[in-house]
Amino acid sequence: MRQGPLAGRYFAVAAMVTLALIPYLALSAAIDPLVPIITEQLGTTAQTMSLGSGLGNAAYAVGTVLAVQFAQHLPQRRMLLAYAVVLAVGSILSAAAVNAPMFIGGHVLQGLATSMLLIAAAPPLTIGFPKDKLRNTAVIMNMCVFGAVALGPFLGGVQAEAHAWRPLFWIIAGVAVLALVMAALTFEDAPPADLDAPRDLRAIGMAAVGCAAAFVGASQLTTHGFDDLMVTVPMFGGLALIVGLVVYQFRASRPLLTVRTLLTSAIPVAGVGVALFAAASSVAATALTANVLLQSYSPVHVGMLYLPELAGAVIMAGVFGIVITRRAMHYLPLVGMVLLAVGIAVFKVALPTNQPLLLLASLLTGLALGATVAPALFVAGFSLRSNSLQRVFAIIELFRAVAAFMVAPILAHYAATVSTDLTRGTDDALWIGLGLAVGGALFGVAIYALSGARPQRPDLDQFLDGDDPAWYSPPLVARLRPGLPSRTPAAPVFAPTPASDLDGTPGPTGVVLIAYDGSDLAASAIGRAAAQLAPRRDALVVCVWQPVDVGFTPVDATHFDADRAVEVKQAAERTAARGAELAEQAGFNARSIAVEASPTWQGIVEAAEDHEASIIVLGPHRRDGLLGHLQGSVAAAVVAHSATPVLIVPEQSVGHLLRTQ
Structure with missing residues (x-):
């Protein structure tokens, strides 16, 4: 399997994700004060x-669905690299734009690539x-x-003060290119998630x-009213299609999106609902004020x-990190909705010029942002099996994009037209935002109460x-539906798994540990070592295996879901067993383990220590091209971290064996 030198390193992968998401999300919040300058210069x-x-x-919303479809049938990490390329290209196009079509085209690519990433x-x-x-x-x-979104208004304001926009866009483009570099450095080839999944065009x-x-x-609300067909026909027609998409996926026998599972279980419905109410009211409040x-x-x-x-988002991100393993995680979105309602109320009192209250309202809104959408997303995700997490993220981000990015222009138009005084119109529109915040809190509480859901500590293992999910989520409104369980079942008691007997006494000269990933090079290295x-x-x-990225080449044609750890483990066990067969044929007394x-190198080193291996056999992979020059990191890391002697079979030797067989 192809790997970059930083593949499997958590903080490198986390840095890649951070760099990939920041550009578009920061720009979406920074662009408003720059619009007059961009329109003038372009x-x-x-x-x-x-x-x-x-x-x-719209591209951001659609990208969530496209990414799920592509993940089923195309190599997932290669697609991630392709998305990073699209993000970099779109960011450069926007920064270098000489006319409106070039600028808009780049911005659309940014939105599409960000959601897919x-x-x-x-x-x-x-x-x-x-x-x-x-x-x-x-x-x-x-x-x-939400950190990127919270920082956006300040970045846009600083750039607008200089009466320019390209410097900010070029910085964003630089971040996108850096995200592409990190995607290459952390590259670890992974197969499609499910080749048997339907292509749902x-x-x-x-x-x-x-x-x-x-x-x-x-x-179109920028220059047209609600009574104009240019607004109502596409807007309501589009919303009808999105509702139709939900109904279609709910009824489909093999849906692309797990709508039925998500919307028939109490805790996911509460999580999704709170996320939508929070996104709509918070984005609208910021834009209006x-x-x-x-x-x-x-x-x-x-x-x-x-x-x-930004300060509030940072604080609440830390709080979320503390409670994610605790029962209190269920309460955090509710606390966030209360903070959001209070923040909008303070905004109403502070407008137009009470700066201390404006700062307080901003802090409360930041705390609310950090406490609502992302925690609600994980609350919903934990209620389903982890192999559904990608689809859960896709559904929530699709809904969130529609709620956040459509409600804001609608309320802005309302504020500008309901009164000749913008401050008074905004005050009226903020009442709607306040109602959404209060309604979101009541919605979440009502779903829990009517369904018999209870806050539970997540079983992350x-x-x-x-x-299984991290906790039990009862059927939606189970207390109103006779015959359905509304109480959390008793937690099952699991007997400890007997220890494996693979760590038996080594042979007279010690156990030979052979790292096998299913490739022809690894197979031939076994014969060379013998x-x-x-x-x-x-x-x-x-x-060695891991969910999602897999980490090996399956030796049979059996399809498996790369997001489901059990299926990946079974495929890894079959692959290891095939390696043991090859080792037996080469003259070893072989056993296998996944x-x-x-x-990957850490699994090899720890297995060697656990089984008191006398030597480790590795066949490093080296290929031509940019990613090819990044190969061999596993072998180098094993040598650097293991006290056990390592036998590295060079590719030349392996290639010779392949030609002579």
């Missing part, structure tokens, strides 16, 4: 810029590493999405047309008034193994 109009933003948001990279970061990394992942995901088409139409319609503040302050001053949002070592040595063939570890 010779376009505010309506055209609004249309470009709408198309970018989120869906492709976030689940592996969540379930592809040991449980002790999950706390860090929670903090990173929260900061990626209907779902993709409904998502693409529905999102494009809905966002284009909403973007910024329009009023720009009448009294400079863009950079307004940006500074929103800096406490069970979740990460892929067999020729160099004494005959009938005891050998242990080890196949080891879950990340990075």
Whole structure:
């Protein structure tokens, strides 16, 4: 399997995810004060810029569905690398734009690539590493999405103060290129998730047309009213298609998106609902108040008034990291909705010029952002099996994009037209945002109460193994449906698994540990090692695996779900068994074992220590090209970290064996 030198290293992968998500999400919050400058320099109009933003948001929403479909049939890590290329290209196009079509085209590519990167990279970061990394992942995901959004108004204000926009866009392009470099350095080839999954072109088409139409319609509110067919036909037609997509996926026998499972279980419904209410009300509140503040302050001053949002997001990201392993995780989104309602109420009192209250409202909104959407997303994800996490993220991000990016322009239009005084109109619109925040809190509480759901401590070992959810979620509104269970069942008692007998006494000259990944090079290295070592040595063939990224080449044609740890483990066991057969044929007394570890070298080193191996046999892979020059990191890491002697069979020797067989 091809690997980059940083493959399997948690913080390198986390850095890649962070760099990939920041560009578009930061720009989406920074661009408003830059619109007049961009329109002037590119010779376009505010309506055209609004249309470009709408198309970018539509591309972000559609990308969630596309990423799930591509993951089923195409090598997942190669696609992630392709998404990073698209992000870099889109960012460069926007920064270098000489006209509106070039700018909008780049922005659309940015939105599309960002959501696809989120869906492709976030689940592996969540379930592809040991449980002790999950706390860090929670903090990173929260900061990626909402830290970038909270920092956006300040970045946009600083750039607008200089009456320029390209420097910020070139910095964003540089971040995107760095994300591409990290995607290459952390590259670890992984097979498609499920080659037997259907190619659901209907779902993709409904998502693409529905999102494009809905966002284009909403973007027309810049210069048109609600009574204009240019607004109502595409907007409501698009929303109808999105609803149709949900119904279609709910009824499909083999859906692309796990809508039925998600929307018939109490805790996921509560999590998704809270996320939608929070996204709609928070984004709208920030956009509405910024329009009023720009009448009294400079863009950079307004940006500074929103800096406490970033502080609040950082604080709550840390809190989320603490509670993600505890029962209190269920309460965090509710606390966030309360904070959001209070923050919007303070905004209403503070407008137009009470700066201390504005800073307090901004801080409360930042705390609310960090406590609601990302925690609600994980609450929903933990209620299903981990192999559904990618689809859960996709559904929530699709819904969140529609809620956040459509409600804001609608409320902004309402605020501008309901009264001749923008401050008074904004005050009226904020009442709607306040109602959404309160309604979201009541919705979550009502779903728990009517379904008999109870806050529970997540069983992360069970979740990460892929067999079961992290906790029990009763059927939706089970207390109102006779015959359905509404109480959490007693936790099953699991008997300890007997210890493996593979760590038996070594042979007279010690066990030979052979690292086997299913490739022809690894198979031939077994024969070469047998020729160099004494005959009938005891050998242990080890196949190292991890969910999502897999880490080996399957030796049979049996399809398996790469997101489900149990199926990956079974494929790894079959691969290791095939390696043991080859070792027997070469003259070893061989046994096999599959080891879950990340990075791969760590699994090899620990297996050698656990089984008191006298020597480790490795066949490093080296190939031409950029990624090829990054190969061999596993062998080098094993040599650097192991006290056991290592026999490395060079590719030349292996190639000679292949030619002579």
